[in-house]
Amino acid sequence: MISSLITQILGGLALASALMVILSKHPVRSVLYLVVTFFFISGLYIMMNAQFLAIVNIIVYAGAIMVLFLFVLMLLNLNKESEPLTPMISKVIAISSGGLLFVVLLGALKNVLLAGKTHGMTLSNIGLVKQLGNELFTHYVVPFEISSILFISAMVGAILLAKKENLILE
Amino acid sequence: METFFWIDKLVLVVILFLISLGIAAYQTYFERKLAAWIQDRVGPDRAGPFGILQPIADGVKMFLKEDFTPSNADRWLFIIGPGIAMFTSLITSAIIPWGPDLHLFGRTISLQVAELNIGILFAFGVISIGVYGIMIGGWSSNNKYSLFGAIRASSQMISYELAMGISAITIIMISGSLDLREIVQSQAGMNWNIFYQPVAFVVFFICALAETNRAPFDLPECENELIGGYHTEYSSMKLGLFLFSEYVAMFVSSAIMAILFFGGYNFPGMDYFAESPNLLAVLGLSVFFLKIFLFIFVFMWIRWTIPRFRFDQLMHLGWKVLIPIALVNMLITGFVTAWSNGWF
Numbered sequence: 001m002i003s004s005l006i007t008q009i010l011g012g013l014a015l016a017s018a019l020m021v022i023l024s025k026h027p028v029r030s031v032l033y034l035v036v037t038f039f040f041i042s043g044l045y046i047m048m049n050a051q052f053l054a055i056v057n058i059i060v061y062a063g064a065i066m067v068l069f070l071f072v073l074m075l076l077n078l079n080k081e082s083e084p085l086t087p088m089i090s091k092v093i094a095i096s097s098g099g100l101l102f103v104v105l106l107g108a109l110k111n112v113l114l115a116g117k118t119h120g121m122t123l124s125n126i127g128l129v130k131q132l133g134n135e136l137f138t139h140y141v142v143p144f145e146i147s148s149i150l151f152i153s154a155m156v157g158a159i160l161l162a163k164k165e166n167l168i169l170e
Numbered sequence: 171m172e173t174f175f176w177i178d179k180l181v182l183v184v185i186l187f188l189i190s191l192g193i194a195a196y197q198t199y200f201e202r203k204l205a206a207w208i209q210d211r212v213g214p215d216r217a218g219p220f221g222i223l224q225p226i227a228d229g230v231k232m233f234l235k236e237d238f239t240p241s242n243a244d245r246w247l248f249i250i251g252p253g254i255a256m257f258t259s260l261i262t263s264a265i266i267p268w269g270p271d272l273h274l275f276g277r278t279i280s281l282q283v284a285e286l287n288i289g290i291l292f293a294f295g296v297i298s299i300g301v302y303g304i305m306i307g308g309w310s311s312n313n314k315y316s317l318f319g320a321i322r323a324s325s326q327m328i329s330y331e332l333a334m335g336i337s338a339i340t341i342i343m344i345s346g347s348l349d350l351r352e353i354v355q356s357q358a359g360m361n362w363n364i365f366y367q368p369v370a371f372v373v374f375f376i377c378a379l380a381e382t383n384r385a386p387f388d389l390p391e392c393e394n395e396l397i398g399g400y401h402t403e404y405s406s407m408k409l410g411l412f413l414f415s416e417y418v419a420m421f422v423s424s425a426i427m428a429i430l431f432f433g434g435y436n437f438p439g440m441d442y443f444a445e446s447p448n449l450l451a452v453l454g455l456s457v458f459f460l461k462i463f464l465f466i467f468v469f470m471w472i473r474w475t476i477p478r479f480r481f482d483q484l485m486h487l488g489w490k491v492l493i494p495i496a497l498v499n500m501l502i503t504g505f506v507t508a509w510s511n512g513w514f
Binding site for chain 2: 028032035051052055056058059062063064067068070071074075128129
């Protein structure tokens with residue numbers, strides 16, 4: 001009873017802070033609200049007994065990726081004067097296409113939500129590290145290794161792009 | 171039973187909070203005394219005998235100063251910044267197993283606030299969000315020196331987190347658990363991880379210096395380039411919180427290092443006290459704090475011995491020296507672990 005109440009409160013707060021990401025005027029504040037959103041989502045993971053997922057979400061998203069976002073935004077010195085003016089027509093198009101996407105997603109997912117609502121809540125050990133490791137390295141070992149190769153190739157590509165000018169000069 | 175559990179935890183939280191703040195306050199005193207000793211001076215000796223009331227005088231001074239907010243600062247973020255810094259320093263102490271279980275009033279009292287099975291990852295999560303306090307504080311002051319301090323702090327912390335995490339993975343590999351209490355228990359007696367993982371310890375220690383912004387990695391607040399770094403615009407107790415959080419972080423990271431590499435509350439000859447668990451708990455607690463104080467001493471010793479790095483040297487050390495060493499060390503540990511388990 002209490003846990004479902006907490007889940008609902010966390011979900012509401014996550015939604016509210018996600019809305020604040022797009023409603024706040026200043027980009028740095030948007031990023032900070034996004035960080036807050038990640039914390040609430042981690043809270044939801046904890047309520048679903050997925051502690052490992054929750055903490056990795058915080059380490060990777062809130063702790064690394066968002067720090068880089070903030071890092072770049074702080075250097076850009078954005079303010080009211082430098083904000084580009086968008087014409088009315090593109091605003092209208094953006095709103096209507098976003099709304100259409102929302103309707104499509106709602107139509108596609110409205111039955112899925114009800115079916116998967118309580119999934120994992122009853123099993124007490126579903127999200128623990130041991131279970132996760134066993135699953136990853138037995139059933140899903142091939143996709144897991146392939147995704148790690150994908151990450152390495154992305155990393156090598158990023159370094160190559162960053163070093164490209166020096167290579168040409170040499 | 172449930173209510174007793176909550177009362178235990180509440181008392182433990184309050185005691186831990188007071189101990190962390192008290193130790194942080196007296197760290198400032200010992201830092202100055204040690205600096206004076208290393209530089210052949212006397213150090214603070216006016217407030218009380220040997221100047222031991224100096225931290226209290228400093229605290230009173232901090233509270234009585236004018237609390238000034240720059241007119242172009244982002245008001246809310248300016249207030250939140252030091253709060254986040256202090257919060258992230260203090261919260262890690264919740265997962266540290268401070269000693270063996272106490273047996274009082276016919277009940278077993280655990281000296282650990284939260285027994286998480288992801289303990290060490292929680293510590294890394296808190297470390298990785300710790301940078302927000304400095305970043306928000308530095309950016310919201312609307313001062314270029316503060317911004318430079320914040321940027322230096324964030325790039326330094328991101329770089330050294332990697333090597334720190336990789337060197338901690340070796341400890342997870344050889345103890346087979348993420349739970350800090352299990353890591354401590356796997357080092358019972360004198361079976362400490364430092365004897366198996368000296369390289370990981372050196373890397374971890376250097377990274378801990380960088381993560382707590384201690385010299386020689388105190389570039390975010392280096393006074394001869396950036397005035398005061400990220401806290402240039404801060405005054406009164408907000409500045410106090412920033413300075414204080416550094417000392418609390420030093421205390422907590424010393425505790426983490428003692429747990430991961432020096433056996434936490436374990437000491438040789440523990441088996442003789444198996445009959446009296448309360449005596450064992452008290453002894454374990456004192457041994458643990460002794461180890462923490464030794465680390466704090468080494469932190470301060472390094473600060474007054476080694477000059478500060480240049481920023482490119484800092485990045486070079488982090489990315490091109492520490493991360494490769496930690497990676498090779500992790501691979502060797504993996505092979506040895508697999509070999510000794512007979513996997514190939």
